[in-house]
Amino acid sequence: MSIRSVALQPFAGQKPGTSGLRKKVREFQQPGYLEAFVQSLFDTQADLKGGRLALGGDGRYFNREAVQIILRLAAANGVAHVLLGQGGLLSTPAASAVIRAHNAQGGIVLSASHNPGGPQGDFGIKYNIGNGGPAPEAVTEAIYRRSQDIDRYLTIDAADIDLDRLGEATLGGMRISIIDPVADHAALLQTLFDFDAIRDLLHSGFRMRFDGMHAVTGPYARRVLVDMLGAPESLLLNAVPLPDFGGGHPDPNPAHAEELVGLMPGLDFGAASDGDGDRNMILGPGIAVSPSDSLAVLAANATLAPGYAAGIAGIARSMPTSRAADAVAKQLGLPCFETPTGWKFFGNLLDAGRITLCGEESYGTSSNHVREKDGLWAVLFWLNLLAKRREPVANILAQHWRQFGRHYYSRHDYEAVETATAQAAMADLAKALPGLVGRSIDGMAITQADDFAYTDPIDGSVSKAQGLRVICGEAARVIARLSGTGTEGATVRLYFERFEADPARQQDDVQARLKPLIDFAESQLGLRRRSGRAGPDVVT
Numbered sequence: 225m226s227i228r229s230v231a232l233q234p235f236a237g238q239k240p241g242t243s244g245l246r247k248k249v250r251e252f253q254q255p256g257y258l259e260a261f262v263q264s265l266f267d268t269q270a271d272l273k274g275g276r277l278a279l280g281g282d283g284r285y286f287n288r289e290a291v292q293i294i295l296r297l298a299a300a301n302g303v304a305h306v307l308l309g310q311g312g313l314l315s316t317p318a319a320s321a322v323i324r325a326h327n328a329q330g331g332i333v334l335s336a337s338h339n340p341g342g343p344q345g346d347f348g349i350k351y352n353i354g355n356g357g358p359a360p361e362a363v364t365e366a367i368y369r370r371s372q373d374i375d376r377y378l379t380i381d382a383a384d385i386d387l388d389r390l391g392e393a394t395l396g397g398m399r400i401s402i403i404d405p406v407a408d409h410a411a412l413l414q415t416l417f418d419f420d421a422i423r424d425l426l427h428s429g430f431r432m433r434f435d436g437m438h439a440v441t442g443p444y445a446r447r448v449l450v451d452m453l454g455a456p457e458s459l460l461l462n463a464v465p466l467p468d469f470g471g472g473h474p475d476p477n478p479a480h481a482e483e484l485v486g487l488m489p490g491l492d493f494g495a496a497s498d499g500d501g502d503r504n505m506i507l508g509p510g511i512a513v514s515p516s517d518s519l520a521v522l523a524a525n526a527t528l529a530p531g532y533a534a535g536i537a538g539i540a541r542s543m544p545t546s547r548a549a550d551a552v553a554k555q556l557g558l559p560c561f562e563t564p565t566g567w568k569f570f571g572n573l574l575d576a577g578r579i580t581l582c583g584e585e586s587y588g589t590s591s592n593h594v595r596e597k598d599g600l601w602a603v604l605f606w607l608n609l610l611a612k613r614r615e616p617v618a619n620i621l622a623q624h625w626r627q628f629g630r631h632y633y634s635r636h637d638y639e640a641v642e643t644a645t646a647q648a649a650m651a652d653l654a655k656a657l658p659g660l661v662g663r664s665i666d667g668m669a670i671t672q673a674d675d676f677a678y679t680d681p682i683d684g685s686v687s688k689a690q691g692l693r694v695i696c697g698e699a700a701r702v703i704a705r706l707s708g709t710g711t712e713g714a715t716v717r718l719y720f721e722r723f724e725a726d727p728a729r730q731q732d733d734v735q736a737r738l739k740p741l742i743d744f745a746e747s748q749l750g751l752r753r754r755s756g757r758a759g760p761d762v763v764t
């Protein structure tokens with residue numbers, strides 16, 4: 225094998241955000257762009273030399289081309305063995321499972337997750353470390369720093385390999401195992417849940433649909449729900465991965481999964497997953513389960529699933545996620561951690577055994593079985609719970625709220641706002657924070673107003689500027705932060721939470737109950753006024 229060194233100019237802005245490097249496809253298609261980032265990865269992650277690497281993506285446009293490029297760079301950089309998902313596919317949770325099951329030193333997942341795909345859409349690349357989880361900030365920073373002064377990449381001259389044939393291959397002396405992308409993950413899920421009970425439920429006249437949104441989860445759902453659990457094929461919607469996700473937006477929330485939402489009145493349960501299979505949406509007839517509530521309900525019912533029958537060690541949630549999980553942790557006498565947005569912040573807590581379950585308001589929930597959020601895991605957990613309790617989803621929520629109180633919750637996104645406008649809005653709130661304590665919103669006194677900073681309890685690393693928060697004791701919170709996954713302008717996310725202990729007031733309209741908090745946010749940030757929009761672009 226002869227290694228070729230190709231001269232390169234650094235590209236600006238190869239800085240991973242909340243979850244990997246995401247850019248427009250056309251940016252990734254510039255000659256040398258993907259190579260520069262991947263070479264920066266190999267230059268900084270020394271354990272990959274002579275090591276094992278998992279590789280796959282969500283099947284979006286440019287996935288297959290990127291796999292071939294990365295394989296050549298991996299061979300030139302001395303990677304010994306690549307575990308490649310057949311067809312170049314691996315969902316994010318499956319990649320995590322593969323890294324862990326095969327003791328790989330790391331993994332590359334090609335995905336921009338819920339961002340739209342296709343030639344005009346987005347592409348992305350994420351690096352996961354040996355624990356199976358997203359690279360922590362120290363690693364992504366090192367890669368970014370290297371990308372700024374990189375002057376060459378290493379590759380080999382070799383023909384493309386056949387991505388679709390299962391089995392062994394070699395490329396310039398590097399071993400490639402083309403693996404079933406589903407097998408490791410499905411086998412792991414089977415150890416956690418009561419498949420017999422779920423099978424009985426699915427054969428009891430239970431009406432369910434799973435929406436793969438033409439993204440990567442289709443084949444995973446087919447294997448587990450249809451092949452292993454015997455559900456009819458008709459349970460699956462949009463289960464074939466397509467490079468442009470069928471023109472849709474593979475973001476599982478009620479705003480983007482219209483087809484499934486439309487079917488819900490006639491179903492007992494609906495679920496969907498996102499582009500790379502790490503998010504989940506849970507629906508019952510007449511109810512969309514807020515992801516924050518979902519984490520709390522799973523934590524409260526964890527012992528119903530065999531994998532968690534002995535109880536859980538603790539719970540963690542991202543800062544903007546509602547405090548519903550905290551209420552459960554308190555009653556169960558468990559530790560509860562509040563981390564910045566992004567799954568990478570859960571890794572140390574999971575590795576240290578301090579938590580078993582964790583979740584984010586952005587439709588992400590998972591456990592210590594992998595180091596990523598896991599869409600199908602959440603769906604199976606809910607099915608396990610429903611199989612044991614045999615109650616409608618809405619009743620399970622109502623009962624949960626009676627026991628723990630309800631945290632009314634909503635997120636409002638102003639997408640692709642002009643960057644200067646978004647920054648000015650955030651700056652105004654930041655400036656106002658010190659003067660807010662002591663004032664009140666709808667009779668609720670503001671007790672704390674700050675910019676969230678996090679000190680990792682395991683390694684002591686500090687992450688600052690993680691979101692502006694206005695807190696009214698236990699009663700309410702308003703949070704504002706800028707998205708770190710967008711590829712156009714700036715997206716401002718506003719998060720609203722309001723606690724209600726009185727069961728007689730737990731079935732109100734969510735937006736109506738949050739209105740004073742929403743009005744407060746507008747008075748401080750002026751997003752409608754500044755952007756000239758009538759309201760947020762997406763409400764979840």
Ligand code: VG1
Binds near residue numbers: 338
């Ligand atoms: C968003 C979510 C965050 C999630 C991240 C990646 O980030 O808010 O909770 O971890 O997406 O999810 P941001 O910075 O845009 O708010 V995924 O499924 O798109 O990898």
Ligand code: CO
Binds near residue numbers: 338499501
């Ligand atoms: Co995702």
